[in-house]
Amino acid sequence: MHTFFSKKPNGKLKDVLIEAEKSSIQVGEAKISNGDFPFFTSGAAILKWKEPFVDGRYCFLNTGGNADVKFYVGQAAYSTDTWCISAQKELSDYLYLLLLSIQPELDQKFFQGTGLKHLQKPLLKDRPIYIPVETEIEAFNQQVMPLFDTISANFKENQQLIALRDWLLPMLMNGQATIED
Template identity: 35%
Template sequence: MKNRSKSSKNLSKNNGNICFTSGDTHYFVDDYLVNGEYLFLNDGGTADIKYHNGKAYYTDHIFAFTSQKICLKFLYYFLKTQQDYINKFCFQGTGLKNLQKNKLAQIPIPIPPIAIQQKIVEILDAFTELQAELQAELQAELQARRKQYEYYRNKLLSFEELQRRTDMLNGGGLELIRLGEIGTFTRGNGLTKSDFVEFGVPCIHYGQIHTHYHNYTYNTISFVSAEKAKKLKKAKYGDLVITGVSEDKDCVCKAVVYLGKQEACVSGDTFIFSHSQNPKFIGYMFQTENFNTFKHKYAQGAKVLRVHNKQLEKFQIPLPPLKVQNDIVEILDKFDTLANDLTNGIPAEIEARKKQYEYYRERLLSFIAKD
């Protein structure tokens, strides 16, 4: 194995020969270091094994491997089944762990006759291609469903539709109401990830709203001690917990509706919005095109974007009677489950297809290993 370096200023995202880096993004360069079949492995972090046939360049923290004694594509498929083992035993060090080549070299590899290796590669290539096609179809279907969901969500939450439903209910008028008129914003404080404990008082960190929580939650994934909780701001049942910062305009002010029975502590860079409306209805309002346009206008900052609670208080929403709010939420919950819930619908099918592919790949290669 060997690695090389390449100045980042010479990397392109469009033309030339592929250049392997330690990140997920593919880059291209005008020149190349190798030409043929190679495996590329990253030096730090976790195992990321890639197969390439043709001209390629690779930067520091990438190892290139080739061999005339084994079918490289066969070895690639086998090592993909060993990624958990490689991550656990072949990377060492504090902080960012580094690949230990001597430990990687000790992994026993089944080497059937070359004709068998090529046959296995042929089967797995066909299966991989089929898997990719199915995944692409499911992803396209999922995107179509999500766009359909977003269309109906915006339509159902539009002033015109809410006015129509209000008229049908009681013939009353509908006005635009500022959030500051129907509730209060409280800024979170003092909670960091280092405060987390295994059991204790529920808490929500602003980063988790971006990475873990969807529209609403009944439980938190983190907790703090009772002593720490005394010093922190808390969200109660029905409150919205809103991120105040993000590096992405579309993600700033992402909100999760808290429906837990026990109050939950929240971190700094969040706002708690307390109100007396249907919690999910207000939560869905934070996902509309109108709110997206609003927060883009008020998001400030260079790398990190912020929206302040004084701006959020100004956001206007059409506020129908609770009966109309409840009906809208019931409809949108069904749409949302179909489009986004990881335990139902298309996302679950995508995950099932992925696991099915991994299962058959590992069964095929483990059978060879036993022989």
């Protein structure tokens, strides 16, 4: 991203943004769900849901409270208080790192309200940004995309290992399963 910071803005966030459909699922519903797909919320927790809402490279932004940006590659679901976005022209990974790099600005300028602060999407959509040309984004994606693919694969594997632990540990504790030397 450091190569893009010195570049003058040549567009606005809305010029590259793709918004996923708003979810109708609240966090409470996902807390009691036991699905196979990561369920992103406006908190730190990533829960599970029974069916995916999106499949691809997506950013998940909190819409209430404090600014936070998450990224995932693959099938995922998200709560009604989470803004799920992607970008045109292979710019999704760039979008995530851009939003992550301006997270303090997100919190200070784009979260407003007297009680619980909320993300002001229209303001954020009008934020000037640098939109890389095709050759720049190709070089950027060659470096970054494999890293995010690996991070998402590791996340999936961790979730499988957690499920295995949660299934096996009670069996070990009550003697239904044993470990031989």
